[in-house]
Amino acid sequence: MTTENHTPTRITNLDFIRGIAVLGILMINSIFFGLPFSAGFNPSSAGHNGILDWTIVIISDLFF
Numbered sequence: 001m002t003t004e005n006h007t008p009t010r011i012t013n014l015d016f017i018r019g020i021a022v023l024g025i026l027m028i029n030s031i032f033f034g035l036p037f038s039a040g041f042n043p044s045s046a047g048h049n050g051i052l053d054w055t056i057v058i059i060s061d062l063f064f
Helices: 012-033 051-063
Strands: none
Touching: 012 051
């Protein structure tokens, strides 16, 4: 009696897409890791009033 070992095959393209998704989630959440809790809803409460700060907030709100 012989038994065959069936190793599950992984879809590498799907793993790659999942990795990109996790990195995207980390990138968006990393904005809020360094800020006070209230700054997640209003970035100006943390003193971030520059044009680059608001550009990042608008882009992350529009696309993510």
